[in-house]
Amino acid sequence: MKTNLIDQIKAQRPLVLVVTNFITAGAVANVLSAAGMSPMMPSDFHEATELTQLADAVTINIGSVDSDQAALIDAVMATATQLSKPIVLDPVAVSASQARQSLVQSILKKGVTLIRGNASEIAYLAGIQSQARGIDAGDENNPAYLAQLCAQKQHCLVVLSGPIDYVSDGKTTVECTMGSPMMPKIVGTGDMLSAFLSGCLSLPISQFEAVKFGTEYFGQVGQRADTGKLGDWSANFLTILDQANSKSWKGVGK
Numbered sequence: 217m218k219t220n221l222i223d224q225i226k227a228q229r230p231l232v233l234v235v236t237n238f239i240t241a242g243a244v245a246n247v248l249s250a251a252g253m254s255p256m257m258p259s260d261f262h263e264a265t266e267l268t269q270l271a272d273a274v275t276i277n278i279g280s281v282d283s284d285q286a287a288l289i290d291a292v293m294a295t296a297t298q299l300s301k302p303i304v305l306d307p308v309a310v311s312a313s314q315a316r317q318s319l320v321q322s323i324l325k326k327g328v329t330l331i332r333g334n335a336s337e338i339a340y341l342a343g344i345q346s347q348a349r350g351i352d353a354g355d356e357n358n359p360a361y362l363a364q365l366c367a368q369k370q371h372c373l374v375v376l377s378g379p380i381d382y383v384s385d386g387k388t389t390v391e392c393t394m395g396s397p398m399m400p401k402i403v404g405t406g407d408m409l410s411a412f413l414s415g416c417l418s419l420p421i422s423q424f425e426a427v428k429f430g431t432e433y434f435g436q437v438g439q440r441a442d443t444g445k446l447g448d449w450s451a452n453f454l455t456i457l458d459q460a461n462s463k464s465w466k467g468v469g470k
């Protein structure tokens with residue numbers, strides 16, 4: 217992991233527009249802010265064009281989508297694709313309803329830079345029967361293969377998260393082994409990772425390297441934030457992100 221990228225994000229302060237779910241919006245906004253990014257979470261589609269023009273990157277999270285938010289997603293996607301802004305899709309519980317399936321299909325038709333999902337969400341988008349349990353992943357076989365297959369099928373980068381995270385561009389798939397078993401217990405860590413990776417995609421390096429860096433860094437912060445008490449994890453995570461710089465992280469994660 218190139219630790220100077222930690223400083224670079226804080227220097228750039230990328231503006232990340234997130235179409236968010238109402239459950240985790242505040243938690244995601246605070247993670248972006250602590251990491252040195254500027255969150256913006258609009259809800260009215262009338263202002264989508266202007267706000268997307270301002271953004272360095274976009275996240276579309278379908279966790280609590282309704283018809284108003286589907287109109288917002290349409291408008292954000294139109295401007296983001298026209299202006300070639302990085303787009304991250306978080307396909308929360310995509311296999312759980314027909315509405316989510318068709319919405320995600322229409323988003324993918326327009327094109328995204330990265331899909332970040334758990335093993336069941338990525339299995340579904342790879343065309344494999346998944347064991348999803350609502351927002352949670354079931355037990356999926358061969359996650360590295362699923363990440364690669366999904367990237368090939370959907371023509372974009374994929375991060376399949378879980379006990380091990382897999383980053384794939386359809387040809388190369390790398391593993392990130394950090395993290396903490398507390399992370400799946402905190403609702404919204406996946407949403408945080410998706411939005412955080414949007415900001416990383418504004419770094420002036422290859423998109424694959426940016427996503428790999430962001431996934432490793434997020435996992436390492438998550439691991440350091442685990443001091444044995446679940447209730448402390450979120451506060452620790454924000455503090456570590458806020459205080460991180462290339463000097464304090466020197467030599468980590470090579």
Ligand SMILES: Nc1ncnc2c1ncn2[C@@H]1O[C@H](COP(=O)(O)OP(=O)(O)O)[C@@H](O)[C@H]1O
Pocket residue numbers: 333334335351352353377378379380381394395396397398399400404405406407409434435438
């Ligand atoms: N068992 C685990 N051990 C370590 N890290 C985990 C574990 N499960 C999830 N994570 C981490 O939690 C974050 C969210 O991943 P995940 O729980 O798969 O997403 P989602 O919340 O969308 O289901 C990722 O950074 C991932 O690495």
Ligand SMILES: Cc1ncsc1CCOP(=O)(O)O
Pocket residue numbers: 237239240278279280308351402403404405406407408
């Ligand atoms: C509880 C819940 N219900 C719909 S979206 C959501 C949050 C999902 O967050 P994550 O995918 O990061 O666990």
Ligand SMILES: [Mg+2]
Pocket residue numbers: 308309333334351406407
């Ligand atoms: Mg999720």
